[in-house]
Amino acid sequence: xxxxxxxxxxxxxxxxxxxxxxxxxxxxxxxxxxxxxxxxxxxxxxxxxxxxxxxxxxxxxxxxxxxxxxxxxxxxxxxxxxxxxxxxxxxxxxxxxxxxxxxxxxxxxxxxxxxxxxxxxxxxxxxxxxxxxxxxxxxxxxxxxxx
Numbered sequence: 839x840x841x842x843x844x845x846x847x848x849x850x851x852x853x854x855x856x857x858x859x860x861x862x863x864x865x866x867x868x869x870x871x872x873x874x875x876x877x878x879x880x881x882x883x884x885x886x887x888x889x890x891x892x893x894x895x896x897x898x899x900x901x902x903x904x905x906x907x908x909x910x911x912x913x914x915x916x917x918x919x920x921x922x923x924x925x926x927x928x929x930x931x932x933x934x935x936x937x938x939x940x941x942x943x944x945x946x947x948x949x950x951x952x953x954x955x956x957x958x959x960x961x962x963x964x965x966x967x968x969x970x971x972x973x974x975x976x977x978x979x980x981x982x983x984x985x
Contacts, residue, residue, distance in 0.1 A: 875923045878953060886928055886948035890914060891921035892958040892969075899960030899967040904936035906958065906969075916958060926954075937961075937968030944971040 881887035890906065890913070900918035907913060909931055914922045928950045934941040935958060946954060955974040960967045 880951055881925055881953060884928075884950060885925040886950060887953035888924045888926045888933075888948070889921060889953060889955045890916070890924070890933070890958060891955070892916040892918060894918065894960045902960060902967050902969070904969045906933065906935045907941075908933055910934075933971055935969040935971055937970065938963035938966055939968075942968070942970045944973065946973060 878889075888908070894900070897918060903915050903917055905912055905915055908924065908926070913924060914920075916922065926948050928948050930945060930947050932943050932945050933956055934943040936942075944956065946956075948954060957972050957974050958969050959972070961970045
């Protein structure tokens, strides 16, 4: 009886560990649209551009996928080396991402006709890694273009 319980617990624990390796699925990407976005043209008239990208050196935390929100609306669940572009209305907006103990937020004041680059990266947590956000300068275009 005790052997069966131990065997059952071992199987459950093994499945629990392997569940962390599950794939999150692939997004179908339009290559032409991606190339167009990577030209970094000015946003449409009356709008601002937001490039949100995820990059962490050495693929650290590549398996972690968390939701990212703009003003409490889901905009992406980025994996390592992925990005998303959005046209944003000018004004103050809050970008937030899930972390180990809640949300990490970044408030930005968007100006008309300007592109903004925000990098999402892994930071160490107590139990699991979490994501954080930082605004990057225009030099980020070069890094984003290579991906």
